[in-house]
Amino acid sequence: MKIPEQYGKITGIKNHLSKTVIVNIQDLHCSPQAQRNIAEIIDFLDKRCKLKALFAEGAYGKVNVSWLDGIKDKDAKNLFIETLIKNATITASEYFVSKSGRSDILFGLEDEEKHKENLARLSYILRSQTQYAAVLKQIKERIDYLNKLRSSRENIKFNRVLSVYKNGKMSSLKFYSLIKKYVERINDPKRKYNDLARIKFSDYPEINSYLLMYKLNSQIDYRVLNLQMQSLISSFKNVLPYKNYRDILDKTKNFSDIPALSQAVAQIDEAMNLNLLKTRKELAEYFKLAQLKANINYAALLSEEKDIAAKIKAAFSNGGEENEISFLSVFYEVFEGYIAGKMTAQDLQYFTENFNKFKRVSLKYSIDGIKELEKDFSVFDAYYKLNEQRNEIFVKNIFKYAAPQCGQLSALDSGDGILDNADEIIAVVTGGYHSFGLIKLLEQKGLSSVVIAPAISENTDAARKSYNEAIKAQGELLKNSLSGGILSQKIFTLTRRNIC
16 A cells, blocks of 8 residues: 555554554644645545544544534535635544544544643743743854854864755755765775764665665656656557556556556556566656655654764864864754754754753853753753653553554564555554654554655745644633643743733
């Protein structure tokens, strides 16, 4: 089973041969395009294998969508629902069950009390961003000054490259090509860089795939490709019954869905003992390119980008103080995410391991500002700690409402036919933050899982802004409903102070 490329792509697979497969669809809150594509992915899964259950982050218990059924006129109801999804006013899960009539399978992942507790914290964090921004600016200016003062010539140049790239004035292709050249220079034994900071470029598979994708693209002769595509279509017409030809037209959307077309060619070759790509080399390379593009995990790509940049800085450093200042620069980016309330699960691990070092080194170089933020560290720590605990709550509720069937913990991590061979599929829609921890917990229970990222081509800034405003508004409502020890006194006071 292959997810249609226009809706999303599989970015991770863990196969423990369990009868139940958990499909974690990564949500981008308040993005109309993401919500619609997630709804299409859910619909695709349901039509192919009849979902056993559908779980949504931010919801509790058995989710009731009967309020949508109150509209008796079918056309008016459809128009209303389409307007809601267009404005991202309802989630993809609500949209799917209201359109399909499968409201019986929709459940919430949350513990209501704990979820509202963290909403209050996040509301406070978001409402405090203006005052945080002034302090962060002060910290960054001091680190930038130290970088200019103490950095080696190579690091000064590299910092300029990073700045140009981060400001959107350099393409990813050019940046990754430069990164590769930097690594080659660092690893050249004739050059005297930090011997402890040798870098294996093969440790960065997503960056390698990205560069290979553009290399393949540059090697394809698109004039020849067009001729070979026309020839392939003619071959279809000659060897296939009309019904089969029409099926391929539908599945590939008139040959525009290249991954689906590649799959169809492979199936025809196997069924009819043909070799349709033997004399169509450009088309074969184009299929490889499309598959490579579909398989790139952009979240992992960004993580690799951050890691390799830090290692290049370390290699270019003269040691001692410059290493410490390089560390401050790298850690500051993670610290900024921590303060914004949008740190990834992977960043959280790095943050936890290195935060005390950051405070210690900042004190050594007279970086002011951290003390001013310190009063709210307990809020941030509690927010991220509960976010991690929510993964355990999610798994508990999946077992409570859907009773998945576990498999063999010793199974190979192979994804061949994982969805096609599953006895039952449970879809779980969460923000991308939760995928890392959720999949680890499912793996410990011997449950197979697939992670799917929805296709998103639009700018996500508007979605993030809408989400932040929605959280602030929910915080406004929570000030009247949170009581009875749900929040610690400090959190409740902070929330009330900021929201009232």
